[in-house]
Amino acid sequence: MKFFIDTANLDQIREANELGILDGVTTNPSLMAKEGIKGEEAIRQHYLTICEMVDGPVSAEVLGTTFEGMVEEGKKLAAIHKNIVVKIPMTKDGIKAIKWFTDNDIQTNCTLVFSAGQAILAAKAGATYVSPFIGRIDDSSWDGVQLIEQIVNIYNSQGFMTEVLAASIRTPLHIVRCAEAGADVCTCPLPSILGLLKHPLTDLGLAQFLKDAESMK
Numbered sequence: 001m002k003f004f005i006d007t008a009n010l011d012q013i014r015e016a017n018e019l020g021i022l023d024g025v026t027t028n029p030s031l032m033a034k035e036g037i038k039g040e041e042a043i044r045q046h047y048l049t050i051c052e053m054v055d056g057p058v059s060a061e062v063l064g065t066t067f068e069g070m071v072e073e074g075k076k077l078a079a080i081h082k083n084i085v086v087k088i089p090m091t092k093d094g095i096k097a098i099k100w101f102t103d104n105d106i107q108t109n110c111t112l113v114f115s116a117g118q119a120i121l122a123a124k125a126g127a128t129y130v131s132p133f134i135g136r137i138d139d140s141s142w143d144g145v146q147l148i149e150q151i152v153n154i155y156n157s158q159g160f161m162t163e164v165l166a167a168s169i170r171t172p173l174h175i176v177r178c179a180e181a182g183a184d185v186c187t188c189p190l191p192s193i194l195g196l197l198k199h200p201l202t203d204l205g206l207a208q209f210l211k212d213a214e215s216m217k
Contacts, residue, residue: 001178001179001183001184001185001186002023002024002056002184002185002186003016003021003022003023003024003185003186003188003193004022004023004024004025004026004056004057004059004165004185004186004187004188005022005024005025005026005187005188005189005190005193006025006026006027006031006167006169006187006188006189007025007027007031007189007190008027008031008032008034008035008037008046008050009031009034009035010049010050010053012189012190013025013050013053013054014053015190016190016193017053017054019193021193022054022056023056023057023185024054024056024057024058024059024083024185024187025050025054025056025057025058025059026058026059026087026109026131026165026167026187027047027050027058027059027060027061027087028061028087028111029061029063032046044076044080047060047077047080047081047084048080048081051080051081051083051084052081054083055083056083057083057085057107057129058081058083058084058085059084059085059086059087059109059111059129060077060080060084060085060086060087061087061088061089061111062074062077062086062087062088062089062097065089065091065093066093067093067096067097067100070088070093070094070097071097071100071101074086074088074097074101074106074108075106078101078106078107084107085107085108085109085128085129086101086106086107086108086109087108087109087111087131088101088108088109088110088111088127089110089111089112090110090111090112090113090114090118090121090122094110095110095121095122095125096125098110098122098125098126098127099125099126101126102125102126102127103126107128107129108126108127108128108129109127109128109129109130109131109165110122110125110127110129110130110131111131111133111167112131112133113130113131113132113133114132114133114136114137114147115147116147116150116151116154119132119151119154119155119162119164120154120158122162123155123158123160123161123162124160126162127162128162128163129162129163129164129165129184129185130151130162130163130164130165131165131166131167131187132144132147132148132151132164132165132166132167133167133168134147134148134166134167134168134169134174134178135167135168135169135170135174136168137168138170144168144174145166145174145177145178145181146181148164148166148178148181148182148183149181149182151164152164152181152182152183153182156182163184163185164182164183164184164185165183165184165185165186165187166178166181166183166185166186166187167187169186169187169188169189169192170192171192171195172192172193172195172196172198174186174188174192175188175192175193175196176196
């Protein structure tokens with residue numbers, strides 16, 4: 001399973017990349033706004049900086065809602081760097097735009113997916129990635145990881161090449177469960193990634209090793 005970091009914060013991207021396990025980055029308008037990135041040129045430059053930091057896919061989301069608007073904006077985003085993946089919302093016009101990008105050899109990430117039916121449409125249109133938002137599904141009292149497993153099973157049985165990208169990750173346990181469910185990619189905030197490092201027995205064991213090593217001097 002590939003690891004993407006879900007942020008627009010350059011320091012967090014750098015820290016995750018230095019771990020040596022980072023495969024890519026996902027962003028969205030909310031994450032950009034959180035970093036105070038405003039204006040078309042500032043956004044373009046920020047994406048370029050991220051692409052130069054990480055050797056892997058970088059999802060850049062369109063802001064338009066019409067087919068024409070998504071295509072026009074997506075073409076500009078894809079021109080920024082070869083690693084840009086155009087992030088398109090799961091809407092009727094979004095599916096049309098994904099098909100257009102597929103036909104023109106531009107990678108896409110279909111976002112805001114909450115059902116297997118939506119995931120099927122995204123795959124039929126040729127999306128490179130499909131992003132089910134499992135944390136938001138959990139918020140509505142359903143099991144988001146079950147949706148990941150369902151989509152993985154459908155894609156495997158139908159031979160779809162679209163990769164399942166588990167999004168809206170809230171905890172390290174989400175990451176582990178998505179790996180068990182067969183997700184191709186997990187996009188996570190930095191605290192969830194770092195949370196995988198932690199276990200009390202590791203801390204206790206290391207403390208004991210260091211104590212024993214000190215007694216040997």
